[in-house]
Amino acid sequence: xxxxxxxxxxxxxxxxxxxxxxxxxxxxxxxxxxxxxxxxxxxxxxxxxxxxxxxxxxxxxxxxxxxxxxxxxxxxxxxxxxxxxxxxxxxxxxxxxxxxxxxxxxxxxxxxxxxxxxxxxxxxxxxxxxxxxxxxxxxxxxxxxxxxxxxxxxxxxxxxxxxxxxxxxxxxxxxxxxxxxxxxxxxxxxxxxxxxxxxxxxxxxxxxxxxxxxxxxxxxxxxxxxxxxxxxxxxxxxxxx
Numbered sequence: 001x002x003x004x005x006x007x008x009x010x011x012x013x014x015x016x017x018x019x020x021x022x023x024x025x026x027x028x029x030x031x032x033x034x035x036x037x038x039x040x041x042x043x044x045x046x047x048x049x050x051x052x053x054x055x056x057x058x059x060x061x062x063x064x065x066x067x068x069x070x071x072x073x074x075x076x077x078x079x080x081x082x083x084x085x086x087x088x089x090x091x092x093x094x095x096x097x098x099x100x101x102x103x104x105x106x107x108x109x110x111x112x113x114x115x116x117x118x119x120x121x122x123x124x125x126x127x128x129x130x131x132x133x134x135x136x137x138x139x140x141x142x143x144x145x146x147x148x149x150x151x152x153x154x155x156x157x158x159x160x161x162x163x164x165x166x167x168x169x170x171x172x173x174x175x176x177x178x179x180x181x182x183x184x185x186x187x188x189x190x191x192x193x194x195x196x197x198x199x200x201x202x203x204x205x206x207x208x209x210x211x212x213x214x215x216x217x218x219x220x221x222x223x224x225x226x227x228x229x230x231x232x233x234x235x236x237x238x239x240x241x
Contacts, residue, residue: 091233
């Protein structure tokens with residue numbers, strides 16, 4: 001009987017060992033993910049973001065579609081980006097940018113209620129959330145990606161601060177087909193340096209941000225109306241840093 005018991009016991013131990021190994025594996029995965037993500041968030045607090053996942057995705061999308069579109073991305077410090085454009089994106093994308101801590105729950109609630117009623121509203125994503133998505137993640141609406149977005153949003157709010165978040169956002173956001181960042185967009189649309197953007201020009205760039213590959217700052221009547229509205233809000237927007 002003792003011999004039989006000895007042969008049965010290892011089976012139970014082996015099953016426990018299997019699950020213990022799985023748990024240890026996932027704990028190690030979580031720890032390493034936190035270490036790597038923290039490393040890059042700290043790094044990008046000081047170093048320009050050279051490339052984003054969206055740039056890679058767009059490159060392969062254009063290549064598979066047979067389009068030969070050059071990626072234009074020229075990083076400039078925030079002081080070389082027109083304050084008109086800084087105010088324009090805040091006015092159009094995230095009016096409470098300086099009031100929230102990355103997640104604007106009131107805007108999220110408003111968007112959720114609007115979606116429930118079938119209205120077409122812009123999402124509740126803040127500039128910080130958009131920056132987290134642009135720099136560290138991929139496009140999509142899955143709960144998993146949203147959870148990662150919230151994680152990075154909190155992290156960059158804590159480590160970067162508002163000024164750096166706005167700088168990275170304005171240097172990384174898609175502003176046309178193959179065009180990324182304020183300087184490249186200004187060169188493309190207005191043939192000038194970003195720091196010299198007028199209020200109406202800045203409003204024109206901000207007006208196309210929901211779909212910059214479809215619209216042009218010098219395009220439709222819809223964009224012109226939106227541009228005029230943003231230009232008025234620029235006068236009421238203050239930069240609090």
